[in-house]
Amino acid sequence: MLYISDMHDFTYGNRLYKKIKDLKPDIILIGGDIINKTDSDLNESIIAFLKKISGLSKIYFSNGNHEEYAKEYNEGLYNSLDKKLKENGICHISNESIEDNDLCITSLELPLSYYAKKKVKAFDKNEIDGLLKQNIVSNKYNILLCHNPRYMDDLKEYNPNLILSGHTHGGLVRIPLIGAVLNPEFELFPKYSGGMYHIKDDIIGIISCGLFTHGFHIRIFNMAELIMINLKPEDKD
DSSP: OEEEOOOTTOOTTTHHHHHHHHHOOSEEEEOSOSSOTTOSSOOHHHHHHHHHHTTTSEEEEEOOHHHHHHHHHOHHHHHHHHHHHHHTTOEEESSEEEEETTEEEEEEOOOGGGGOTTOOOOOOHHHHHHHOOSOOOTTSEEEEEESOGGGHHHHGGGOOSEEEEOOSGGGSBEETTTEESBOTTOOBSOSOSSEEEEEETTEEEEEOOOSSOSSSOOOBSOOOOOEEOOOOOOOOO
């Protein structure tokens, strides 16, 4: 399974497609921010990228804050993206769950208030309960796509097996053995910024450092990345 996040219109020419093809993932999960909220129209390189990867495997796309922003303030851009995803057979999920064999993939689209700069919004369980339209499925491996990793500790009570996030771009600047210096909400040394975390018991969180940047085009000790995840059946002996 391949996890991609935070492309922000940047496709590395044909190199990204070739790398994904070489990895031969059985499922591709795209965790949001494939576009920029400042775009007036859908970027042609993104259209071409979606068309290319659509033949490689099953693909599920979950919104990030830039898609959420477009949905609220640039309906034309958002509808164009949604149309191209569907035209290319890519499943666009938003606040819903999709079952795929032994997997249950759930998308949680946090409201824009959860991305406010310099003002961290407290997790509102009643609000989130209203967005998660399907509960965790007990006999499936449950993957929760939630773009902002800041709320991983709050999301553990929903008992997913795996939480996938992005958004932080690895903090732009990372200090070895310490982690990110700053997250997009301007919190210093955020708890969750990039890599793999043991959230609770057997709940794992994985945060992509993303494929590109937005606003501040800086990456120090912080490589762009694709994340390949190998899921193995549970040993019942």
